[in-house]
Amino acid sequence: MSLLKFxxxxxxxxxxxxxxTLFSCGSAIKTLVGFKNPKVExxxxxxxxxxxxxxxxxxFFLKADKIGDSTTVYRNFxxxxxSDLFMFSKNGQKYxxxxxxxxxxxxxxxxxxxxxxxxxxxxxxxxTILSSLVNKLVDKNGxxxxxxxLPSAEYYIFQSWNKYSSSTKRLKEDINWLYDLxxxxxxxxxxxxxxxxxLEDWGLEKNGELPVKFKKEGKTIDMTFGKLPLKK
Numbered sequence: 086m087s088l089l090k091f092x093x094x095x096x097x098x099x100x101x102x103x104x105x106t107l108f109s110c111g112s113a114i115k116t117l118v119g120f121k122n123p124k125v126e127x128x129x130x131x132x133x134x135x136x137x138x139x140x141x142x143x144x145f146f147l148k149a150d151k152i153g154d155s156t157t158v159y160r161n162f163x164x165x166x167x168s169d170l171f172m173f174s175k176n177g178q179k180y181x182x183x184x185x186x187x188x189x190x191x192x193x194x195x196x197x198x199x200x201x202x203x204x205x206x207x208x209x210x211x212x213t214i215l216s217s218l219v220n221k222l223v224d225k226n227g228x229x230x231x232x233x234x235l236p237s238a239e240y241y242i243f244q245s246w247n248k249y250s251s252s253t254k255r256l257k258e259d260i261n262w263l264y265d266l267x268x269x270x271x272x273x274x275x276x277x278x279x280x281x282x283x284l285e286d287w288g289l290e291k292n293g294e295l296p297v298k299f300k301k302e303g304k305t306i307d308m309t310f311g312k313l314p315l316k317k
Contacts (some may be wrong), residue, residue: 142260164279173215175241178216183205242277
C-alpha cells in the first residue's frame with residue numbers, strides 16, 4: 086500500500102470509527118469537550134496516572150514492531166477509537182453481540198448480566214483470535230504478552246483507556262462502573278485494560294504532542310491530525 090493511499094484510507098477510517106463511537110451512546114459535542122491533544126507519554130507517567138484512578142490496577146500497552154514508523158504509530162493510536170467490543174473465550178474465540186443496540190455501555194452490561202442470551206461466537210470475524218490481540222501487547226517492562234500471562238477466566242474483555250479523551254474523574258467513574266459489573270457477574274470474566282496513549286517507546290519525541298482538529302459538517306465530524314512528533 087502506498088503512503089498516499091494509506092493516509093487517504095486512514096482519514097476515512099478515523100471518521101467512520103470516531104463517529105460510531107460518539108453517536109452510539111449520546112452527544113458527540115459532550116464527548117468532544119473533554120478531548121485534549123494527545124501528548125507523548127511514558128509507561129511510568131501512565132501507570133502513575135492510572136494509580137490515581139484505580140489503585141494497584143494493572144494495564145498493558147500496545148507495542149510498536151517498527152520503532153519510529155508513522156503508519157505503526159497511527160494504527161496503534163486508532164485502536165482507542167475502535168467501537169468494537171473485544172471479548173474472547175479462554176480458548177481464543179472472539180464473541181460478538183447478538184442484539185441491535187449500538188451503545189457500547191448497553192452491550193457491556195449485557196455481557197456481564199445475560200451473556201448466553203446476548204453473545205455468541207463471531208461469524209463475520211474469523212481472523213481475530215485471542216492470541217493475535219495479546220501478542221500486540223506489552224507489560225510495563227516492555228515484555229510481549231502471551232495467553233499464559235492473562236489471569237485465569239472463562240472470558241476476557243479488553244478495555245482501552247487513555248488520558249486525552251476525558252478527565253481523571255470521568256475515567257475513574259467509567260472504570261469503577263466496569264468493575265462493579267464484573268463484581269456482580271454470574272460468569273467468570275476478566276477485564277484487561279489496554280492503554281492507547283502515544284508512547285515515547287514508539288519512537289516519539291519526549292513531551293511531544295499530536296495536534297487534532299475537529300470539523301463538524303451536518304451530522305458528520307471530520308478529525309484531522311497535525312504533524313506527528315517523531316524523533317529525529
